[in-house]
Structure formats: C-alpha cells, structure tokens
Amino acid sequence: xxxxxxxxxxxxxxxxxxxxxxxxxxxxxxxxxxxxxxxxxxxxxxxxxxxxxxxxxxxxxxxxxxxxxxxxxxxxxxxxxxxxxxxxxxxxxxxxxxxxxxxxxxxxxxxxxxxxxxxxxxxxxxxxxxxxxxxxxxxxxxxxxxxxxxxxxxxxxxxxxxxxxxxxxxxxxxxxxxxxxxxxxxxxxxxxxxxxxxxxxxxxxxxxxxxxxxxxxxxxxxxxxxxxxxxxxxxxxxxxxxxxxxxxxxxxxxxxxxxxxxxxxxxxxxxxxxxxxxxxxxxxxxxxxxxxxxxxxxxxxxxxxxxxxxxxxxxxxxxxxxxxxxxxxxxxxxxxxxxxxxxxxxxxxxxxxxxxxxxxxxxxxxxxxx
Numbered sequence: 001x002x003x004x005x006x007x008x009x010x011x012x013x014x015x016x017x018x019x020x021x022x023x024x025x026x027x028x029x030x031x032x033x034x035x036x037x038x039x040x041x042x043x044x045x046x047x048x049x050x051x052x053x054x055x056x057x058x059x060x061x062x063x064x065x066x067x068x069x070x071x072x073x074x075x076x077x078x079x080x081x082x083x084x085x086x087x088x089x090x091x092x093x094x095x096x097x098x099x100x101x102x103x104x105x106x107x108x109x110x111x112x113x114x115x116x117x118x119x120x121x122x123x124x125x126x127x128x129x130x131x132x133x134x135x136x137x138x139x140x141x142x143x144x145x146x147x148x149x150x151x152x153x154x155x156x157x158x159x160x161x162x163x164x165x166x167x168x169x170x171x172x173x174x175x176x177x178x179x180x181x182x183x184x185x186x187x188x189x190x191x192x193x194x195x196x197x198x199x200x201x202x203x204x205x206x207x208x209x210x211x212x213x214x215x216x217x218x219x220x221x222x223x224x225x226x227x228x229x230x231x232x233x234x235x236x237x238x239x240x241x242x243x244x245x246x247x248x249x250x251x252x253x254x255x256x257x258x259x260x261x262x263x264x265x266x267x268x269x270x271x272x273x274x275x276x277x278x279x280x281x282x283x284x285x286x287x288x289x290x291x292x293x294x295x296x297x298x299x300x301x302x303x304x305x306x307x308x309x310x311x312x313x314x315x316x317x318x319x320x321x322x323x324x325x326x327x328x329x330x331x332x333x334x335x336x337x338x339x340x341x342x343x344x345x346x347x348x349x350x351x352x353x354x355x356x357x358x359x360x361x362x363x364x365x366x367x368x369x370x
Contacts, residue, residue, distance in 0.1 A: 027246065039228060046214060
C-alpha cells in the first residue's frame with residue numbers, strides 16, 4: 001500500500017517553513033504602512049505619569065490657590081445668578097453659572113492636558129518616527145471571529161501582558177507599602193495640624209509617592225520596549241519561500257525573465273542576421289569568434305560592427321557570409337579584440353583603426369575596388 005503525504009505539514013511555521021530569514025525592507029515598509037511597529041504603550045504611560053506628578057509638585061500652590069479662587073468666585077456670584085421668585089428657580093441661571101465655572105476650571109487644567117498630549121505624541125514619535133496611517137482604524141471583520149479571539153486570548157502575547165500587569169500591580173503595591181511604612185509617623189501627626197496644613201502635607205506625600213511610582217513604572221516601560229522590539233523583529237522574520245515570493249513579485253519570476261531575455265536575444269540575433277548581408281568582411285579566429293565589419297562613410301567616420309558571435313553563432317555568421325559572398329578573413333587577435341570591446345552597431349575604437357583598415361584594404365583589393 002502506498003501512502004501519500006505532504007512534507008509541508010511537518011514544517012514548523014506553516015507551508016513556507018520556519019521563519020529564519022531577516023525581514024526585507026519591503027516587508028518592513030508594508031508593515032509600517034499598516035501601523036505594525038515596535039512600540040510600547042508603557043513608555044508614554046510612564047512619562048505621562050511622571051509629568052503629572054512633576055506638574056503637581058511644581059504647580060500645586062498655584063493650582064490650589066486658583067481652585068480656591070474659582071470656588072470663592074462661584075459662591076460670591078450665586079446671589080447674582082440665583083433669584084427666587086415665589087419659590088421658583090429659573091434654570092437658565094444655573095446653566096450660566098455652571099458653564100462659566102466649568103470654563104474657568106477647564107482653562108486651569110488645559111495646559112496640563114496639553115502637556116500630556118505632547119508627551120504622548122513625542123514618545124510615539126521617538127519610538128516609530130513620523131508616518132501617519134489610518135490602516136489600524138479600519139474595521140477588521142476577522143476580529144469578530146470567536147475562534148480567532150480565543151487564539152489571541154491564549155497567545156504568548158496575552159500571557160506576557162498578564163505578567164506585565166501583575167508586575168505593575170506588585171511593584172506599585174510594594175512602593176506604596178514601603179513609602180507609607182517609612183512615612184507613617186508624619187501621617188499619624190496629621191490630626192494635630194490645621195486643615196490647610198494637613199491638606200498640604202497629604203499633597204506632598206501623594207506627590208512624592210506618585211513620583212516614586214512613576215520612576216519604577218519607567219523601568220517596566222523600558223523592559224516592555226525591549227520586549228516589543230524583540231517580538232516585532234521575530235514576528236517580521238520571513239520564511240525562505242516568502243523571500244522568494246517577494247522577489248518574484250518585485251523582480252518577476254526568474255523563469256519568466258529568463259524566457260523574456262531569451263526571446264529578446266533571439267529577436268536581436270534575427271535583426272543582426274538580417275543586417276549581415278550589408279557587411280564588407282567577416283573577421284574570424286577561425287572557429288570560435290566571428291565579427292562582421294561594415295564601412296559606410298556616409299553613416300560613420302569609422303568602420304562599425306554589423307554582427308558578432310561565438311561558437312554556434314559564429315558558424316551561422318560564416319555560413320551567411322558565404323551565402324552572400326562576403327569575404328571571410330582569419331585574424332585571431334583582431335577577432336577577439338573586436339568581439340570583446342565593440343558592441344553591435346558601434347564603431348571600431350581608434351586603437352584598432354590600423355588593423356581593421358588593413359583588412360578592409362585587403363578585401364577591397366580582392367574585390368577590385370582599389
């Protein structure tokens with residue numbers, strides 16, 4: 001009994017085999033256009049967290065005074081906006097008061113939001129450079145497939161994300177616990193402080209703790225960035241078959257190109273053989289090389305090559321020369337020099353003028369032209 005089997009089923013990474021080849025520039029460019037880049041979201045998150053607590057540390061006094069000023073202003077303006085008429089409160093007065101208050105609060109925190117946006121933008125720009133794309137925003141219906149979703153859920157990347165989340169929680173919990181344990185005496189003394197002093201003290205503790213968390217978070221971000229780069233490089237690797245297929249797409253199938261080249265050469269040979277009867281002489285070596293020379297003073301100032309070839313083609317040129325009664329002159333070094341240095345349709349170089357002129361003079365003498 002004969003068993004039919006497909007060896008491709010034993011390949012490690014599918015029909016193309018194992019991905020062992022480095023990604024080509026075309027694949028990297030295509031991936032970049034699709035939004036597939038080595039980028040860590042944790043880098044932007046870490047810098048934004050650090051920026052937040054830096055802003056709070058530097059601008060806490062200003063923001064606190066501004067907030068107090070806003071609320072004081074609100075309460076002082078309430079009598080102007082809210083007027084009771086027999087127990088009825090007009091809705092427009094509440095709306096106007098709310099809009100103005102929200103606008104003032106938004107104008108206070110807008111610089112912080114703008115800084116956060118700039119930090120996130122710069123972090124992404126540094127990681128992946130500037131090349132905007134809308135490809136990730138396009139809906140992909142294959143993601144609605146429950147089987148594909150389950151595969152993503154149990155993938156290695158999901159496991160790494162889970163480990164990363166646990167590590168973040170563990171590190172943050174440790175930093176918070178160790179910091180609060182170290183500053184427990186100052187926390188116990190809060191009940192003896194005034195309200196403003198207690199708020200200031202708590203604010204300083206929160207800001208210092210937040211900056212410590214942000215610094216440790218940056219370590220996670222650095223590790224995640226390294227992992228993302230390694231993972232991206234591994235994901236972008238190609239099989240040998242993928243490299244071959246890409247080369248075919250870019251350069252064309254080698255077999256097709258070979259056939260095209262062969263057809264072009266055959267067409268060039270046919271044109272060459274059609275022009276061969278115009279030659280004055282064929283110079284040979286005598287078996288391997290044959291070069292047909294023509295001198296037309298109305299066309300060129302020097303003799304030019306009409307046809308040339310080696311071995312089989314050289315024999316065909318000599319046969320055609322005999323058929324059209326073209327003189328064949330044996331000159332081994334000249335034939336080799338002409339074949340190696342002069343293309344079909346090109347004139348003879350000056351260093352070969354003398355040798356070619358002697359051959360033409362000999363041919364013209366035989367034909368009685370001189």
